[in-house]
Amino acid sequence: MTQPALSAADDVVLRVQDLQVSARSDQGLIPLVEGLSFDLRRGETLAIAGESGSGKSITSLAVMGLLPAPAVRVTGGSIRLGGTELTRLPEKKLQSLRGARISMIFQEPMTALNPVMSIGRQLTEAIRAHDPVPMREARARALAALQAVRLSQPERRLEQFPHELSGGMRQRVMIAMAIALRPDVLIADEPTTALDVTVQREVLDLIRDLQRDLGTAVILITHDMGVVAEMADRVIVMKKGRVVETALTPELFEAPREAYTRELLAAVPRIGGGPARPDLPATPERLVSFQDVSVRFPIRAGLLGRVAARVHAVEHVSVEIFKGETLSLVGESGCGKSTMARALVGLVPHEGRIEVAGTALSELDSTGRKALRRDLQIVFQDPMAALDARMTVGELIREPLVIHGIGTPDAQRARVRDLLDRVGLPASAMGRYPHQFSGGQRQRICIARALALKPKLIVCDESVAALDVSIQARVLDLLRDLQREMGMSFLFISHDMAVVENVSDRVAVMYLGQIVEMGSRAQLFGNPQHPYTQRLLAAVPVPDPRRPREALARLAGEIPSPVWPLGQGPDRVQLQDIGGGHLVAR
Amino acid sequence: MAAYILRRLVTAALILLGVSFITFVLLYVLPADPVRQIAGRSATPETVESIRRQLGLDQPLVVQYGNYLWNLLQGDLGRSYLQKTEVATLITARLPATLLLMVAAIFCELVIGLTLGVIAALYRGRALDNVLMLSSFVTVSAPQFVVALLLLYVFSVQLGWFPIGGYGTFSHLVLPAVTLGILGSGWYARIMRSSMLDVLRADFIRTARAKGLGRGRIILGHAIPNAILPVIAMIGIDIGMFMSGIVVVESVFGWPGIGQLAWQAIQRVDIPIIMGVTLISALAIVIGNLIADLISPLIDPRIKLH
CATH class of the missing domain: 3.40.50.300 (P-loop containing nucleotide triphosphate hydrolases)
Incomplete structure (x- = not known):
């Protein structure tokens, strides 16, 4: 991995300083991102890594000016693109930068494209929104962009609709749209999370090659430390809206400074790192x-x-x-x-x-x-x-027992308490509803329900x-x-x-x-x-x-x-x- | 495509068969006696019986229905009991007026309903949204004759902009079409609003914003074409509701369509006309749905007809 030429101040294309993003709620402003600062240099890949709720996606939306205002907005700090301060820029001016100088690829390629508009129109529309060239030239540029992302049969793709393409092909179209106008900054928000692993590899290779050819600075938002290791020059690890650690990628993986980073790295499943399996009987049943x-x-x-x-x-x-x-x-x-x-x-x-x-x-x-x-x-x-969002966790776990008529109601409730305990949830969870739990806790509830019938x-x-x-x-x-x-x-x-x-x-x-x-x-x-x-x-x-x-x-x-x-x-x-x-x- | 249309037409024939049977049975069990209507109060029992025989109404239900179907297959809808005219002639004479009113009314419904739905969605949760949704609720639940008479009073009687009733010129068409349009627009407004709200949350709207498109382009180019899809299916269903509304509106405005024909026929228990109008209405609903289904793939490339 090549190191970017550091220190030259004019190399900085995006400077974020002490960024604060907050959500409005009944209890007042809730901070989603606090005190985030970083410089992004030309040709560099900066990864923002973290788990759900870390504020990494909110950061990318803040840079794009796409926060769901007025509920969520930038409440402090600055985002400067070249010489332009983005946080106080009127919407009209932001529009002219979006897609032209900063562009973005999203996680879900299946839903990120308009299903009733042809690929060609979606691309030419993006080009012509910033560069009012004649339709014929816009089409030529759209075609060139599709060729640049190595999509097979690019002429035919222009006429096709999103549902006719696979997930990987759609993500290539998204990338083509994002790079068509040669932006200074490309934000890729979990660009490969929804893709198959071989497709993921091809898309990551593509992003790296395009970056090398075009000199685009990339902000890569991801939860996957494997992707970070392969793609990024520098990493910012975030947790609950705050920066935990910023480091060059090799240093972060070799000598993580913070306990959270170490935990995060330790939790990453690695091939060859699996624990030994208990021996099965010689003649298994x-x-x-x-x-x-x-x-x-x-x-x-x-x-x-x-x-x-x-x-x-x-x-x-x-x-x-x-x-x-x-x-x-x-x-x-x-x-x-x-x-x-x-x-x-x-x-x-x-x-x-x-x-x-x-x-x-x-x-x-x-x-x-x-x-x-x-x-x-x-x-x-x-x-x-x-x-079922309308049932309490207790009812959900008990339901299989009820359906199969196992035990008295009291025995069933006792069994639910056992099961909750078994999957590491408190008995008080019984009276609450699924939406009151985190993703991991909900999956534990599903496991408890599956266990109910032994x-x-x-x-x-x-x-x-x-x-x-x-x-x-x-x-x-x-x-x-x-x-x-x-x-x-x-x-x-x-x-x-x-x-x-x-x-x-x-x-x-x-x-x-x-x-x-x-x-x-x-x-x-x-x-x-x-x-x-x-x-x-x-x-x-x-x-x-x-x-x-x-x-x-x-x-x-x-x-x-x-x-x-x-x-x-x-x-x-x-x-x-x-x-x-x-x-x-x- | 041709196979699809053919299959749909076969289904349509089966639907019409079912409709004709149910209507026939309902009219048969009705306590009103068409023969009494024809013969008048002073007729002798012998006259009544001879008319009954003449019309074939003394035969069992199955035979009557069989005869009706047999004639129907040959394109014969029968003769009106009272006017002695071919039902087919009566209906063809009045069908253009009703079709004209229907097209104009659906146009009004869509223009009013979709506009209000889009505006309500864009102003979601604010005062304007609440006012629009309340008014859509009022129009959906208002009786047809109230709206019709209100419009007549204001625009014909007070302002004198439009004729009070009748048929022939564009200005005759405006009030009945607008009445039906207002009545039907509430449904469209509500469907369009919720559909727009779904679409505005969609990922591809975020993509469109990330491309740097302006708000107008996003709404017109991306949101509305997607939000309108469920509305199209609705138009097919709406023709059915429309057929029931047209009876009242045609009466109030003196519009010489098949709604009026049906209204008079029902009062006089003129069974062949009632049957004919019912079948034509059912046919209109079937064709309306077919057209809606044929239009959908033009707007949504994901829909394949087969």
Whole structure:
């Protein structure tokens, strides 16, 4: 990583001094950011890192002049872009700077583009808002911007609408829009958090290359210390609106000065850093088996709505889960890992045979299915969406007991108290509502609810993906403790290789509905054989700035479609045992 | 696309079949006797019976309905009991007036409703928003004849700007269309307001601001085109409500449309006309919904018809 030329005062493009941002509330002004100061130099990447509530996103919105006024506004300090003071600039003047001299990329590429406007129009609109060139020239510049972000078939993209592009492609469009007018400052607010890991790597590479070519100064807002290590020259660590520590990236990772920084770095899951797993019995008992399972969704068309094609979400997958173990399914969006879980709990119909404790799902009647649901529970990704906001936590955790008619009301309440205690929440939580808890606490509530029926298997579908790293680490610890005490199995679904490495006994890698590699944690992470597994591992950002970064070979195009006409399907992947039960696609 | 329209038309035929059956049964069980209306009070029982036989009303319900359907399939809506004219002729004579009023009224509804909805959303939580939402509530709940008579009194009687009633020129059209427009605008205003509020919170609005677009461009170019999508589906549904409102409004303003025709027919238990108007109304609703569904993908590229 090249160090920027320091000290030259005219190199500073953005100077923030003693910035205060406050929110208006019934109790008066609540500070969201307090006393933040930094200089941003030409060509430099400054990371602002922190967990939710640290004020990092508020800072970026303040710089852009996009705070949701009048509720939230800058209450002190200064933000200077070149010679212009932004905090007191009238809206009209700010508009002329936004998108032209400072621009921004947001976290959610799926919703950040206008769904009813073509990509071309959204780009030309941005260009012409600042530079009233003729439409033809604006289009030419839009095309050049799309080429600069290495989007395939750029001419065609101009005519397309956002929903026709994948998440990674949309984020490239956002970047194209942000750099089209060659801004001095580019703010990237969690630009890759919503993307798959290989796409994340490509987008990060892209931002770095563009920065080198254009000399843009970048403010990178992120919670991911791996991304910080790979991208930033300097880091500001924030917590609850205040700066904890500012340092050059290598120094921060090598010798963090503050306790909070150390905690934050320690909580980052690292590949190879996972704790040892308890030994499983030599002949483990089988709990779940998928035998040649396929899940296909019909696409209907034509006059009579006949099935014209099918989405092959899961193709001929065979896998087993043993008692007391954690099996992880990893892969990128659309690979079929969540569909596997949904087939297991009976939320989508499947072909083939799924057995739970020796009984095939297809042979169960409705009573049998209800009994089966006691043994299988799911913890979803978004705890807020998974908890009914109108029920108290006590009612939520008790509900499974009520549905299955287990115990007297008093016994049920006692059990809820036990469960809350077990997941580390006070008994007083019973009378409160989900919105009164933080994200991590809500996920604990979901876990307590899943535990209520003493299930044999808990499916964790991206259960820690939405949590801050420090909270993620604690929830993973909780899951491990629960497994040791209660001996249940986990089917752990994740896109995060580092998290998977931390929790799994065995790992299966899925690609386009099929398993391409499967083995023990040591086999898969120690000796990855399939190119896709290797690619996934290589793409994971490593929280170590000294580690040489190998450029990820770029894929020629997008991941192929899992949609096939009737009667056709993907080639079946044949797995071969290369020793010790390590299966790899031939 | 062609397959889609064809499938929708088949559905439409089934809907019309259902509507015709329900209406037929309802009219059959009605205590009012159409034959008495035709024969008059002084008619002898023999005359009454002979008229009944003549009209085929002495036959069982199933046979009557079967005959009606058979004729309907051949495009014959029957003859009015009292006027002895073809129902089809009566309706075709009056349909243009009603369609004209409908188009004008929907235009008024959209202009009034969408404007007020957008303004209310932009002034959310402030006095103007409250006033607009209260007034939309009033218009939604006000009886049609009250609004109609109020407008008549102010603009025709007092100010003399528009004729009191009738048909023929543009100034005849204004008051009935505005009456229906005001009555229907409340729904649109409310839907547009909540839709706008959703859209204004959306990420792509923030993106538009980050691009440096002005407020006007953001609202006209980004917010409204997205917020209007649920309103379009609403127009299809609205035609149904419109059909019920038109009876009163056409009567008050002396507008010679099918609403008036229906009103007179109901008073005289003129079953063929009632049936005909009901079927035409149902057809209008079906076609209105179809048009709304065909327009949606033009505005929202995510919608695919199949």
